[in-house]
Amino acid sequence: MALTRRLMLSLSFKLSLGFVLSLSFMLCMGLLLPTLSLAASEIREFSDPVTEQRYRDLTATLRCPKCENQAIGDSESPIAGDMRERVYAQLQDGRSDKEIIDFMVERFGDYVLYNPRLEGRTLLLWGLPAALVLIGLLVVTLIVRARRHASARDLSAEERARLDALINRERTE
Amino acid sequence: MTRRLLLLLPLVGFLVLGIFLYLGLSINRFERDSALMAREFPTFELATLEDPERVVDESLLEGEVTLVNVWGEWCPTCKQEMPQLLDLAERGVRLVGVDYKDTRDKGRDFLGTYGNPFEVNIFDPEGTLGFDLGVYGAPETFLVDRDGIIRYHHTGYIRPVDVRETILPEVEKWR
């Protein structure tokens, strides 16, 4: 009875853990949590908020090829302005996000992608954190399992001597 | 034994990182290979600087190995590299210029003052060709082979030593 209870507890715990983890992972792929910046200076008209949001997202994920680490949405440099123009124009044309990004990469290379593509050379980048979580899980399991039954009662000889010394000292004080 | 190996792991990790950081010190952050390497020169249809009536397209670059140089009157480094371009022209290299984000007057003035090593200059006031070439600042130089494929890209100022050591050999290679 107690065993079933414990099993169910641990199972529900692990299930909810998995649920939250996968949920948050799904949410976060491609999410931009820090507040999105406004496009520098120009005023643009959008037919609907979805397109406007796409414009914001695109100008935040495309990197200015010339600047010291700024997205095209944040930079005042001319090339960033040109790129923003193109993004806006292509959005008005009805292009998809992927098409716009590919358009930019064709001309400026992978450097302008703040979201690195998943390819051979970035396998380590995307894969290591997940691998580390699995290794971490393994490590925790091993350590806890090893220590679950160990008790603190075994003192080394040195510690026993110190304990004796402390006890003796307390007696004399 | 396993423990000893585990204890060495941080050191190994750090040494690997250290090596990369050391290599990183000698990398030039600003030099990037063009995304257009080994690809066709982008299509375009623009007038020339010299003659507004004459319209050229990408076929201009075919048939002969050409050095395409993107310049502008507003660009101080372009003035400095003119002697090197003139030198290349004298050595028989075919040069085609792209006047990037200029007005006609300014472009012509520039050539008048600093010399004109170019066979012809494509007039790109809006920067559309420059954009399709992935140009983000002048000067930039592209080597285009006989079939109109971009084979070499040089960002920024061309030094005299670059002419001898890099550009001429590349031109020869693709002839």
Add this chain to the structure above:
Amino acid sequence: MQTLLIPEIGHFALIIALLMALVQGVMPLAGAATRRPLWMAYARPMATGQFLFLAIAYLCLTASYLLDDFSVANVANNSNSLLPWYYKASAVWGNHEGSVLLWSLILAGWTFAVSHFSRELPRDMLARVLGVMGLVSVGFLAFVLITSNPFTRLLPNLPDDGADLNPLLQDFGLIVHPPMLYMGYVGFSVVFAFAIAALLGGRLDAAWTRWARPWTNIAWAFLTVGIALGSWWAYYELGWGGWWFWDPVENASLLPWLAGTALIHSLAVTEKRGSFKSWTVLLAIMTFSLSLLGTFLVRSGVLTSVHAFANDPSRGLFILALLGITVGLSLVLFALRAPRVSHQVGFNWLSRDALLLINNILLVIITVTVLLGTVYPLLLDALNLGKISVGPPYFNALFVPLTVLLCLFMGLGPLSRWKRMDGRDLFKRSWLSGLVALLIGMAAPLAYGGEWNLKVTLGLVVALWIVLPMARDLWAKTRHSAGRLAGVKRLSLAYWGMVLGHLGVAVTIIGVTVVSNYVIERNVRMGVGDSVQVAGYTFTMTELASRRGPNYLADTALIEVRRGDSRREFVMEPEKRLYLARGMPMTQVALSPGLFRDLYVAMGEELEGDSWAMRLQYKPFVRWLWLGALLMAAGGIMAVADKRYRRTVTVRGPEGAPTARAREATA
């Protein structure tokens, strides 16, 4: 002015400081190794002397700035006669040379503090600690003197005036952010020194953790505040309202913070339970190494960033060598001397020990992930695999789930008991909190924004999951026969420290969640008389004016703001400035700060017809971000303000005479 020898005095003082650091580094360590009390006794006076002379050197540099001595290259490059005096004083650290001098001064300061406040440490331990810190000082002072001397002169052709401080830096943020940050970075050298001293002395019992904890927590608190200040500064200074960009320099400060957070928890475990000893030592080494790595990344030119100092590969090489020697030798020492006997202190799956172990592992994973993302472009480039970029999309995609996971365990940790915790008991203590968190999390977006939002729910649930179980635990703990208030008084400062610290995390998470999902931005054209509505506020441009500041010209817009139908109005004055010395334009944002919302107005571009492109933003709960950080810092300090750390006990040696006084925890 150039006949005054102030820079030369400063230079000379610097050299003396280096020599003292050398003695401080070598003698005590040798003395501890060979048991020579006389050599060990050099530690304290040398630490004092080094601090003194560095202070003199630093004051000389500051004086040169304040006196407009443009014969000093550093002053000429970074200051200007028109600069207000408080910016002149801060410009000292607004450049590479001056900031490394500040680094060294702060290091000497911490060393001096350790030498002064550690009288009850065993003599050889103190000698080793001060010795290690001395060696680190030697590295930095050598760096300053050899590659980054702030006292070089421009004689005989000195300029009429200086090149001015970068206008972006002419701000209150410069006055506070770097010093706080450096106090944190450098502060971790103390726990590093303790760890190395423990390894060297072969004494790896839990005692060193007890001594090191207060220093570590204080350093961590400083770093927390420093990072928060940096974020706040970027928010209003850089004209785009963002508060974190995963820029390499920002990451450079976050890395030691993450490792430091793991460290403060790990130190607590080792002190309390005597377990994870090797791990804590390794973490201490790692945290300071990340501080040094951050210094390298920011100053070597290896990574691209808006925040980086002027780049110089030769300096980068020196720092890399410094990094290599310090970290390399430490890790070798670790591999050789890490305790072989790990006392098998037992604990079960849901005990606090296990939960803190998970905390540590997750924090380290997050640290490695941020490090990986930061250096990955460099890695690929060095291997000739092309140039890529790794930016916010990557970091957010990984950081957020890992942090959510971390917070999950963070909710349980304070509830759990050391050594053994029953699952049922834990469930009993937390199920109601979890349910309430879930319900509030789901209801809040409906109430606030009118529609359900998964991201908001997730953020709120996580934040509440951190807070509610603790609240319940507090309630249970204060069940006292003499009344609740008596119960509260019985709780230790350490407990309150933990509560405050974790509360800070929850507050920050709420801030991030709300501002990311409910921010409203409008980019509009406004001329005099135009009105715009944003989030229930009406913004009206009433005037466009020009004015002159101490070292700039400005175009100002007067914007009257009114909320809804209310009568009360206030005025916001954004500006577009042109700094004269450098000819640099700058946007001065107008902010209306509030606990629950910020209003943010910036001038974009001037348009025809006497109008401007204006950026208006409504940012709800953005201040919670930084308030949470302040709470965290306060909690960190409170956790070690406990009486335990201040009570001293005399330990008698074998002859019966007192040899050293050690602080002993009574718990």
